[in-house]
Amino acid sequence: MTQTLQHRGTVIIDTRCANLSSVYFALQRIGDHPVISTDPEQLKQADRLILPGVGNAQAAMQQLERMNLISCITELTQPVLGICLGMQLMGRFSVEGHCSLLGIIKDNVVSLQRTADIRLPHMGWNCIDYHHEHPLLFHIDRGSYFYFVHSYAYPESNKYTVATCEHGQRFSAIVQKDNFIGVQFHPERSGAAGEQLLKNFLRL
Amino acid sequence: MLAKRIIPCLDVKEGQVVKGVRFRDHEIMGDIVPLAKRYADEGADELTFYDITASAHRRVVASTWIKSVAEVINIPFCVAGGIHSVEEAAKILASGADKISVNSPALSCPQLITDLANQFGKQCVVVGIDSYFDQATGEYTVHQYTGDPEATRQTQWKTVDWVKEVQRLGAGEIVLNTMNQDGVRNGYDIKQLQQVRACCRIPLIASGGAGTAAHFAEVFEQTDVDGALAASVFHKGLIAIDQLKTWLNTQSIKVRLI
Numbered sequence: 507m508t509q510t511l512q513h514r515g516t517v518i519i520d521t522r523c524a525n526l527s528s529v530y531f532a533l534q535r536i537g538d539h540p541v542i543s544t545d546p547e548q549l550k551q552a553d554r555l556i557l558p559g560v561g562n563a564q565a566a567m568q569q570l571e572r573m574n575l576i577s578c579i580t581e582l583t584q585p586v587l588g589i590c591l592g593m594q595l596m597g598r599f600s601v602e603g604h605c606s607l608l609g610i611i612k613d614n615v616v617s618l619q620r621t622a623d624i625r626l627p628h629m630g631w632n633c634i635d636y637h638h639e640h641p642l643l644f645h646i647d648r649g650s651y652f653y654f655v656h657s658y659a660y661p662e663s664n665k666y667t668v669a670t671c672e673h674g675q676r677f678s679a680i681v682q683k684d685n686f687i688g689v690q691f692h693p694e695r696s697g698a699a700g701e702q703l704l705k706n707f708l709r710l
Numbered sequence: 711m712l713a714k715r716i717i718p719c720l721d722v723k724e725g726q727v728v729k730g731v732r733f734r735d736h737e738i739m740g741d742i743v744p745l746a747k748r749y750a751d752e753g754a755d756e757l758t759f760y761d762i763t764a765s766a767h768r769r770v771v772a773s774t775w776i777k778s779v780a781e782v783i784n785i786p787f788c789v790a791g792g793i794h795s796v797e798e799a800a801k802i803l804a805s806g807a808d809k810i811s812v813n814s815p816a817l818s819c820p821q822l823i824t825d826l827a828n829q830f831g832k833q834c835v836v837v838g839i840d841s842y843f844d845q846a847t848g849e850y851t852v853h854q855y856t857g858d859p860e861a862t863r864q865t866q867w868k869t870v871d872w873v874k875e876v877q878r879l880g881a882g883e884i885v886l887n888t889m890n891q892d893g894v895r896n897g898y899d900i901k902q903l904q905q906v907r908a909c910c911r912i913p914l915i916a917s918g919g920a921g922t923a924a925h926f927a928e929v930f931e932q933t934d935v936d937g938a939l940a941a942s943v944f945h946k947g948l949i950a951i952d953q954l955k956t957w958l959n960t961q962s963i964k965v966r967l968i
Binding site for chain 2: 528627631632673
């Protein structure tokens with residue numbers, strides 16, 4: 507067995523996206539020792555995984571296909587945290603590039619609507635709201651601010667939505683289906699609240 | 711609803727944070743990483759680093775200090791300075807920066823904005839605009855290479871036209887720096903920001919002129935900018951970010967309190 511296969515902690519799936527190192531450093535700051543990998547065996551053996559993502563949905567899906575990671579990811583049974591585009595990739599279909607996604611969350615990723623006052627991308631600090639307690643939200647108050655950067659999102663749904671945010675319209679800030687959790691914001695760049703959320707994820 | 715962003719700007723020259731008055735006569739303010747950490751801890755919503763010598767002198771900012779900053783701070787940050795290509799931008803983003811900002815190179819080669827947006831998504835692509843009010847003509851025009859007094863020149867662009875053009879090309883955010891106000895702490899250029907806001911459908915950040923807490927309230931109330939950037943008032947300790955945000959909150963301006 508190679509040394510890399512002995513790593514059981516957090517694996518950050520290498521989507522070749524720009525926020526990989528930000529996520530890596532954020533986990534280090536809270537005392538975790540993640541590894542970055544595209545090795546399917548290492549992904550399967552991880553205690554938990556993070557699917558980061560910044561950029562274009564279609565390009566990211568093509569990247570996962572090239573690396574033969576599609577079925578590997580959808581079959582994972584450990585906690586998986588999708589961040590921003592990583593969260594959107596868990597969906598069924600995205601209007602961004604009109605591409606099929608991983609199909610875990612049976613919802614489509616839609617474009618936020620631009621109006622005179624509502625500017626896109628939705629970029630900056632916005633607060634989240636939620637109706638039910640959730641382990642990921644332990645010690646995080648309603649109205650806490652997180653850092654968002656996106657133009658597409660899941661609509662609010664009764665089935666998967668854990669927390670919402672509003673930018674012209676209400677959309678899902680956090681979704682969950684079984685072991686798959688997605689956050690539309692960037693916890694790695696969301697100050698103390700983001701650090702608390704990542705700590706909560708490590709304890710799931 | 712989005713909070714209004716308070717953004718300290720750290721002008722970087724040869725590895726140190728500097729600040730000049732009206733873009734000239736730079737004095738050293740301190741080391742990069744401790745200042746960045748201090749601002750993040752005090753409640754800054756974002757940081758911007760400008761390597762002010764880079765574009766005129768064709769240097770690329772060192773990725774080592776970018777990585778050091780990324781390791782330490784837990785808020786987003788943007789790096790600017792002589793980014794001429796997708797490859798240079800890729801290195802900076804891979805080092806941990808969240809956004810890259812282009813200014814002079816985008817004026818020389820506007821296609822750069824589109825190339826960057828296509829490669830990284832427009833949310834990563836900030837266009838910085840240095841705008842100067844010419845008393846003689848009564849017009850705002852865009853200036854280039856403002857980091858170096860020897861190289862600074864006026865372009866053919868009127869500011870509002872360039873604002874429209876960069877949006878068309880794929881910019882995700884605009885930082886409008888009003889050069890007449892820079893470093894003199896007389897308040898933001900409200901009139902110009904109102905004009906630009908009217909034709910800017912992407913996030914707009916005001917830069918240049920902050921001297922008092924009231925200037926921040928004024929720019930948010932009167933121009934609906936998404937964020938306000940400032941340097942000397944923070945570096946010199948004239949305004950503490952945590953106190954500023956607490957006060958803005960009492961003025962019914964939506965800010966993130968920590």
